[in-house]
Amino acid sequence: xxxxxxxxxxxxxxxxxxxxxxxxxxxxxxxxxxxxxxxxxxxxxxxxxxxxxxxxxxxxxxxxxxxxxxxxxxxxxxxxxxxxxxxxxxxxxxxxxxxxxxxxxxxxxxxxxxxxxxxxxxxxxxxxxxxxxxxxxxxxxxxxxxxxxxxxxxxxxxxxxxxxxxxxxxxxxxxxxxxxxxxxxxxxxxxxxx
Numbered sequence: 744x745x746x747x748x749x750x751x752x753x754x755x756x757x758x759x760x761x762x763x764x765x766x767x768x769x770x771x772x773x774x775x776x777x778x779x780x781x782x783x784x785x786x787x788x789x790x791x792x793x794x795x796x797x798x799x800x801x802x803x804x805x806x807x808x809x810x811x812x813x814x815x816x817x818x819x820x821x822x823x824x825x826x827x828x829x830x831x832x833x834x835x836x837x838x839x840x841x842x843x844x845x846x847x848x849x850x851x852x853x854x855x856x857x858x859x860x861x862x863x864x865x866x867x868x869x870x871x872x873x874x875x876x877x878x879x880x881x882x883x884x885x886x887x888x889x890x891x892x893x894x895x896x897x898x899x900x901x902x903x904x905x906x907x908x909x910x911x912x913x914x915x916x917x918x919x920x921x922x923x924x925x926x927x928x929x930x931x932x933x934x935x936x937x
Contacts, residue, residue: 771804847883
């Protein structure tokens with residue numbers, strides 16, 4: 744595996760983990776919230792509702808996270824093909840979010856159908872999996888927009904170590920003399936020996 748392939752694999756993995764985490768938190772949180780207000784039969788106490796909400800949120804969060812990981816890797820691959828060589832500033836966040844919505848809305852029903860067949864079941868009626876396309880479209884658009892905005896934010900941050908360091912025992916914001924003088928006097932290449 745050469746350096747370019749390794750970088751590509753890391754980028755796809757980072758995107759898949761970001762999508763998986765975002766879908767897990769959003770999906771698990773949504774299910775937990777719904778479970779608090781509609782806990783099911785036999786759960787009347789507040790502690791019972793909170794316990795059921797926590798269990799439902801964790802269980803469904805893991806499921807949403809796995810789906811988000813798979814869809815995030817697909818999205819990252821599609822982005823690699825469609826936006827290769829473009830700068831972040833050239834990418835329209837609305838189009839990026841729409842692409843995330845399409846990948847999520849189409850990918851989740853296909854993912855659910857594939858997992859059902861691979862786990863030994865038979866294909867189920869498409870109506871039972873396409874209803875999940877609604878939430879997948881919303882999640883895909885939200886995470887795609889968040890991804891591009893997060894990438895743009897990271898792109899504007901300065902790279903490397905911070906320019907100012909705290910002086911030992913000094914007040915916050917006080918720079919060390921060496922750092923202060925380096926920041927005040929820019930270094931220019933001069934003739935050899937000077």
